[in-house]
Amino acid sequence: MRKREQPVRIENLPAAFVDAQQVLQVIEQHGYEAYFVGGSVRDTLLHLPIHDVDLATSAYPAEVKQLFARTIDTGIEHGTVTVRYHRHSFEITTFRTESGYQDYRRPDRVTFVRSLQADLMRRDFTVNALAMRENGEVIDLFHGLFDLQAHIIRAVGDPDHRFQEDALRMMRSVRFGSQLDFTIEPVTLAAIQTNRALLAKIAIERIHVEFVKMLLGRAPLRGLQQMLTTHLLDYLPVLNQSVKQLTEVVNRPLAQRLANETQVWSWLAVNLGWEAPQIQSTLHAWKSSKQLTGAVTNVTAAIHALLEQHVTNWQLYQTGATSLTDAAQVVVALGHPDQTAALQQRYQELPIHSKHDLAINGKQLIQAGIKPGPALGNLLNSLEHQVVAGTIANETTQLLAAAKQQSEANKAW
Template identity: 50%
Template sequence: MQIKNLPREFEIARPIVQNIEEAGFEAYFVGGSVRDTVLGLDIHDVDIASSAYPAEIKKIFKHTVDTGIEHGTVMVLDHGNGYEITTFRTESGYQDYRRPDKVTFVRSLAEDLKRRDFTINALAMKENGEIIDLFDGLTDLKNNLIKAVGNPEERFHEDALRMMRAVRFASKLDFMVEVNTLNAIKNHSELLEKIAVERIHTEFVKMMLGKNPLKGIKDMLNTNLCNYIPGFKNHLSEFKSVLNINNLYLENESQVWTLICYQFGLNTKQIKSFLKAWKTSNQIIGNVTTMVCALRAIQTKSLDNMLMYHTGRTLLNSTVQLALILGMSIDANEIISEYDSLTVKSRDEIKINGSRLMSLGLVKPGPIIGKLLNAIELNIVNKALMNNEDSIIEFTKKFLKE
């Protein structure tokens, strides 16, 4: 097979491959960019594998960076772009089920490709677009199959994260995991405990944001992978209930965790603990606690001005989308319209702040200022107080008397 019209990302990288070949070595485009090009999908990073050793690559190119030289990777800088060139290699050991104990540089493309995870990721492409397919990956792409290269038991022992990658690709591409590969995942699912949660987190979120996340969820349940990720073992029935959602399509990580925490019935304290176990960012934790609160209010029809105000338009819009996905009977446009009609959208829009009130001699520094500002904010958001200086001053005088 030969790709006639190469994506621009490959076209501008072709001189790199050509320079390596002119120096007497082999070089190929490899990995997900080749797979996605065959599938007609957009590509991002372009990776290159070569028979040249790192020192030899550094002799060929003037501008290089040792990004992972111990594993054979050198970045070549060219016209503002960076290309990672990795030497063909074999790996052995894997005592921790994560990293090879030994990496050996080789000159053989076949030896390099056979250590890769799945046949659809073991494709190589010459700079002219000719595909090198040593493990029938093109057939598996045509048949929509995720299939391990060689013995799946060995592949998952080498890196147990590959089990999560399998279900992630099933979701991302809307493919099926081949039966022997799926059985191997089930046989070795407990090895996932050996993997850093940050790596699992990345694959799980990508799976939930895929074209068909229900496939990934179903595979995770059927292979028992859910038993070995933080916080899921005691909520398997709730996670399984996600399979009842029609047309599940999520747009961002905050929606992913909001859906999970909502389905699991977690309160604010439990949400924070759960997401910290997943090593999520503080920003995501804040977003999710806010969105779950708003989602429950939408579900119980108790969404008020103050909750919309604290949620903000962006998170509220994501929450409304999630409510629709969950089949809640709501008027999404009405909710967003109600938010848009709020007098203020943040405390910065309130016409008087604490400093101004003190400068007017209405209040002295102390805890009372916080209580006063909260009361002003609440009344303006609930449209019980006009957002102008005179009205706020009058409200302040009455508040302090009471």
């Protein structure tokens, strides 16, 4: 049995809570309970940046609306009302219980309750089941403080029930473990392995979010290892065909944390040997945007060029400043020296940085007597390549002369 924790009170609340304190005070003055709940409480205790501040109350939605002059029915069927107070907006959710979960994702029934304990009992992990009064006093009904101190991810109550309610929680457990650099305690980990097949019922878009957050965490390789150990990876598109390779990847050191989603997928692409077609098919299977797919394709090509120590001016030009930084940082993560500054200097020294910078255009070529059509487009592309390579100056007169010469040569050929 775990030792009962001593009461905890946070004396100096972060600024993110200050405006909302008055909202909780108004609710409490009318005889209801009101608390800060969830991730904001956890991250405050861990001295991490706070993103969203969630408020929960024993007041039912209709009662909350009576307490404030300006409200919006944001998600009132699930108990959430947005309150406008002193020019700020606050989402307030009524204590509730959930039941049904026939699709292993969403509750079939939501019931509003007056009990904080009943509300916290439906939450996923003990470290997320903490509440805090407006005066900073922490309410811990499930030993979340102990688990925070021990750096443990533990399901609230029976982990089998938690994962059968929402199978995405299995991914979230691995993600939180990586983000916080916590370990998943054995009973919760065993329940993930038991219930892993339920992940097939979750939309890839939801899995995608958790997977990327996991690889952006403090301990991504541990997260990946836990996905291998529990066989969650068997239910991820394309990656389920690379289990053997990923088993090798988790044993390679990651010298630096990955900073964004483009770096995540580029790092995977390099480690798994994906060429452009497989990058595109993989990200399509993961319902990624065309913009992300293009960025990962470019960054991966640049990484290979950096590893081979052969980055041409044209590759610098095509890749662009942002993607060059991503490529250089993935190379650092792979254990190689940082080339970011040198690459950016070379990029800035290029004669042009886009086709719009070219000192000639199609209209000028037509006026010079070159017929419109595919040949004109090819001519512009050739001039663009030559300017980037430095074999011709980006100057209109020189470009026109070169265009005429190449056009005549093409006719003669």
